[in-house]
Amino acid sequence: DAGVIQSPRHEVTEMGQEVTLRCKPISGHNSLFWYRQTMMRGLELLIYFNNNVPIDDSGMPEDRFSAKMPNASFSTLKIQPSEPRDSAVYFCASSSGLPYNEQFFGPGTRLTVL
Amino acid sequence: AQSVTQPDIHITVSEGASLELRCNYSYGATPYLFWYVQSPGQGLQLLLKYFSGDTLVQGIKGFEAEFKRSQSSFNLRKPSVHWSDAAEYFCAVALLSGGYQKVTFGIGTKLQVIP
Numbered sequence: 001d002a003g004v005i006q007s008p009r010h011e012v013t014e015m016g017q018e019v020t021l022r023c024k025p026i027s028g029h030n031s032l033f034w035y036r037q038t039m040m041r042g043l044e045l046l047i048y049f050n051n052n053v054p055i056d057d058s059g060m061p062e063d064r065f066s067a068k069m070p071n072a073s074f075s076t077l078k079i080q081p082s083e084p085r086d087s088a089v090y091f092c093a094s095s096s097g098l099p100y101n102e103q104f105f106g107p108g109t110r111l112t113v114l
Numbered sequence: 115a116q117s118v119t120q121p122d123i124h125i126t127v128s129e130g131a132s133l134e135l136r137c138n139y140s141y142g143a144t145p146y147l148f149w150y151v152q153s154p155g156q157g158l159q160l161l162l163k164y165f166s167g168d169t170l171v172q173g174i175k176g177f178e179a180e181f182k183r184s185q186s187s188f189n190l191r192k193p194s195v196h197w198s199d200a201a202e203y204f205c206a207v208a209l210l211s212g213g214y215q216k217v218t219f220g221i222g223t224k225l226q227v228i229p
Binding site: 004031033042043045048050055056091093095100102103105106107108 | 222
């Protein structure tokens with residue numbers, strides 16, 4: 001398996017623009033997580049999907065952030081409009097089976113908002 | 115709510131020396147505990163996990179961790195560090211809530227290995 005795939009790996013955009021980050025989880029995994037990592041706040045869980053349904057979005061910072069999972073093999077995280085404080089590395093992770101199975105992380109998308 | 119504390123933000127050790135990274139958690143019951151490693155520019159990779167049973171767990175790359183309930187700790191150890199171990203290490207706690215897992219990560223400890 002290719003592991004969790006994220007695209008793009010790097011994104012540079014200007015404030016106010018829409019940004020869409022993409023994730024393809026490992027085939028067969030039924031849970032998907034979006035995280036944001038910054039120096040100041042560390043690794044923060046943004047949203048968690050189980051069987052394509054959003055279960056916990058309490059970590060989504062504000063209405064500018066939205067996430068979807070239209071099917072088991074694809075998820076998006078959208079920021080509209082983007083702001084400089086959104087600059088961070090965004091990780092997607094997936095897991096399967098029992099609740100405490102490990103999460104497999106993608107390589108991340110480094111977002112820079114100018 | 116559960117929380118995870120990694121008191122050391124940055125640690126420097128010499129190659130070949132022993133290593134211990136500290137992790138303390140706050141949770142009423144016995145939590146499910148993990149250590150992940152993040153190499154520069156990459157995502158996190160699981161080193162080891164503890165659910166129950168033997169309190170000393172072995173992981174990949176020669177790492178081990180010991181769960182101590184009395185100290186609410188789950189410290190990561192390695193007897194002899196290699197230069198390739200330079201990375202950031204994250205302790206994590208999971209609990210089952212409403213039928214799904216909620217994982218909280220610590221702030222991370224950045225390990226530097228010097229020759």
